[in-house]
Amino acid sequence: MKRLLLLLLSVLTLAETAHAMSWWLYPPDNQDVRLTSTNLPIVWIDVDGKYIDREVRMTARMKILHNGDGELNYADTVAHPGQHIDYEGYVALRYRGYSSYYMSDKKPYSFRPLDKPLEKGGVKKKVNILGMGKDNNWALLAPFADKSMMRDLLAFEISRPWMEYTPQGRYCELFVDGIYFGVYILSEVVSNGKNRLNLPDPGYSGDALTGGYIMEVDRSEGEVTYVSKYHPLSNTGLPYSNRYIYIRYKSPDYEDLTQDQVNYINGRIHQMETSLMQFRPSSESTYLEFLDRQNFIDYQLAMELGHNVDAYRLSGKFFKRRDSEDPRFKMVVWDMNLAYGNADYYGAWHTNSWSYRNNNMLQTSGDQILIPCWWYKLNTDPAYTKALKARWAQYRRSNLQQDRLMAVVDSLAEVLTVGGAVDRNSQAWPRWGQYVWPNYYIANNFAEEVAWLKQWLIARIAWMDQQLGFDPNAPAPGDVNGDGAVNIADINVIIDMILSGSTDSSADVNGDGTVNIADINAIINQILSN
16 A cells, blocks of 8 residues: 555656646647537647746657648548548747747647657658748747737738749647647748748859858847848938847858858958949949849738838848859748737837837837838838839729729638638637737727728728828729730730721820830730739
């Protein structure tokens, strides 16, 4: 009997110890949520209660179950055998993020599939996860402050038609050591790879030295690899001499770069910034040698539509290919969970101001992280602002038509609600009606959150229309027959006009003063852009 009591005491002690250690996993408030079936992929991570670090990766086991879009996935794989396992194996796991880590109870993860455990010499391997293409660098984003859980994916969907590269992401439901952790976004990260940016590794001389590189404007904490020679600028163009812009090298890793490669890319960034700082509205736009103006416009429109409180100054990812392919820097949209009116500081919830002009407010507030000089200088260029307005008009006549944008929001909401994922997530993390940093609007339920997001978007678009000179009720260029659409019928009208010799100004689509085949080409381009 004594031995039995000692054994029982030992088991209880181990159980108490395991429970005490569970805080390392940062579990949800409610650890008893049950998942029977879901329309979302199910992800299991097993770490056996071991400590997960934010800097150093550890070996974990991962299993991803996904029976396909439109199919149910069942957590009980014994009762439901034969389900499709999208991935099963080892991963190198760590926590990721900064504010999404330190300011959020629900932690995000970074993982890299492995051929075997790290302790046995495991190396990363490329895996096609949830149809997003083979790669070895993935993230599990943890929407927490964003109670709609859709702001990142919404930004990706808005940007995808316009940007050279925009990450993909898929909703999933996550278990860690058997505990339900809620809805996550299994996402690509901005990285190099055949199915991502697909940059060549930089070489040692000549053209090979010029690319490819991935960089990021971000905080001064951690490994800073370049400090800009130019200070952030006020809204009148004066430098804030006590503030600095910090850039990290994301790919290749800084420790893998040679000194020649570091010297080259440092010098190239400095050349770009110098060309911008030397630009005057009356001069030629020499900076076009160093940056892709159309890409920077698309990035600015994405940041401004979201009125992102972190825009331009944090998670500002950009890249450069080899000169022989494209010598210009380009931006990538990332990290929009605090956008679209979600944040309660620096006026981020407002719909009637520009994020790129935030430096005065940031400086006055004592914030150390300001916006690079790039964006002030670009917006002093009449050619840039003219192209910005024209691009906004293209957006508004295509995927940013109000009904199309609302349909995207509704589609994301349906994915989250149809299988009960929102309800399970709310059980694990009960936050409705409560403030979660840095919420401006506090909804009582998911439907209220989505309704408020849509209302905010409509107000934001209306203000940007006014500022950028777009009239949503005006006929679109190319709508020659006035039926409200630009299509093949308008081309037929122009052809009839040309053949009959009877033309009018409505058919001069490209605005060159004549009606001819060039106007037909302009309509074709308009159709393709939609």
